[in-house]
Amino acid sequence: MLLSEKHFQILETLGGQEISTQRQLAQFTGISLGQINYVLKQFLSKGLVKIGNFRKNPHKIGYAYILTPKGIEAKSKLAARFIISKLREYSNIRNKLAERLIAIAKNGRNRIIFIGPEIVKEFIDSIIYEKALALVLVAHCEDWQDIKQYDDNSFDLVVEFNANQDAKTAKLNGISSDRVISLW
DSSP, rough: OOOHHHHHHHHHHHSSSSSSHHOOOOOOOTTTTTHHHHHHHHHHHHHHHHEEEEEETEEEEEEEEEOHHHHHHHHHHHHHHHHHHHHHHHHHHHHHHHHHHHHHTTOOOOOEEEEHHHHHHHHHHHHHHHHTOOEEEEEEEESSGGGGGGGGGGGGGEEOTTTOOHHHHHHTTOOOOOGGGEEE
C-alpha cells in the first residue's frame, strides 16, 4: 500500500488524539467519512492501527483507534518523506522567484513595490538580500487600493503576485501598464 498525505494526516491525528469514532477522525482531519472508513480498513488489515476497548463507565464499552508500533513507524517514515518533498517544493519556488527577480534587476528598474501577501513579500526580501540584487523593495501593498498612498516617482516598477490583474486595473490606479509586471 502506497501511503499518501491523507494517510499521514490520519496517522498523525490518531497518534496525537484519542479518537473513538470515524466521524470524529473525519472532523479532525477534514477528510470525508467514506475515505476515513476505507483508509482505516486498510490500516487495520496492515496492522498499522488497532481498535482498543476501554470501559468509560460500567454500562458502556468505549472504543478508540490506536496506532500500533508498526503504525508509528509508518507515520515516522511518511513524515520524513513529506518533509523532504515540501523542502524540494520550497527550493523550486525559491529558485523560480530568484530567476524572476534577477531578470527584473537586469532591466534596470530597481525600485519596486510589491502587491501581494506579506509572506511572499518576506520571501522576496530574503532573496534580494541573499542574492545581493540591485533591487529595493520600496513598499509592500496587500492590494491595488494601497498603492495610491505612494508617490509615483518613488518607484520604478510594480510587481504583483496575482497575474489576473490587467492593464485596466493599473491605469485605474494611475500607473502605466509598462510599469506593472507579474511575479510569475
